[in-house]
Amino acid sequence: MKKVGLLGGTFNPPHNGHLMMANEVLHALDLDEVRFMPNALPPHKFARHDASDVERLEMVKHAISPYPHFSVESYEVEKGGVSYSYKTLTSMCIREPNVKFYFIIGGDMIDSLHTWYCIDELVKLVQFVGIKRPGTEAFTEYPILMVEAPQIDLSSTLIRERLATGGTVTFLLPEAVETFIREEGLYGTRTVLSGD
Numbered sequence: 001m002k003k004v005g006l007l008g009g010t011f012n013p014p015h016n017g018h019l020m021m022a023n024e025v026l027h028a029l030d031l032d033e034v035r036f037m038p039n040a041l042p043p044h045k046f047a048r049h050d051a052s053d054v055e056r057l058e059m060v061k062h063a064i065s066p067y068p069h070f071s072v073e074s075y076e077v078e079k080g081g082v083s084y085s086y087k088t089l090t091s092m093c094i095r096e097p098n099v100k101f102y103f104i105i106g107g108d109m110i111d112s113l114h115t116w117y118c119i120d121e122l123v124k125l126v127q128f129v130g131i132k133r134p135g136t137e138a139f140t141e142y143p144i145l146m147v148e149a150p151q152i153d154l155s156s157t158l159i160r161e162r163l164a165t166g167g168t169v170t171f172l173l174p175e176a177v178e179t180f181i182r183e184e185g186l187y188g189t190r191t192v193l194s195g196d
Helices: 015-026 054-065 076-078 086-094 107-111 119-125 156-164 175-182 184-190
Strands: 001-008 033-038 068-074 099-106 126-131 143-147
Touching: 001 015, 015 033, 015 054, 015 099, 015 107, 033 054, 033 076, 054 068, 054 076, 054 175, 068 076, 086 119, 099 107, 099 184, 107 126, 156 184, 175 184
Parallel strands: 001 033, 001 099, 033 068, 099 126, 126 143
Antiparallel strands: none
């Protein structure tokens, strides 16, 4: 069976922490590929400087373009609405019966795994893979495969704040993603560019 990692998130924007996490799991578990799966953002939560679903997909494509073992999974964005991992993975397992999915989550999600929708059924569908994050317990009663990886305290929130205030994001996200953000004027970058 093909071994496929799935890394879900808003990717608003995708950053180097996401890439590192995916790469660590790819090599530790000898996966065939890792798919980055942006979830659909509910319209009522859309902030003025947020990126749209299409823009987030585009940023993920820019972020992963140099890496042949990374790809984009657009299932949840195309489906729209609230994304429940159980429903998404059920559909994907039916669509690709010859794939074993490894669902990659960070420490913060591990801590709240017991609250997930249909979690008892979900753990039978996929192999959860966990990576610790700074400030999290990363403990759960559910079966989870932990992968040791360098811990990086980096968030999309921090990057959005830096961009909005004209701060540096060098080494925090791929150059191609930063270029796209500035060209599209996302996260308030339009207001900090001179001559605009």
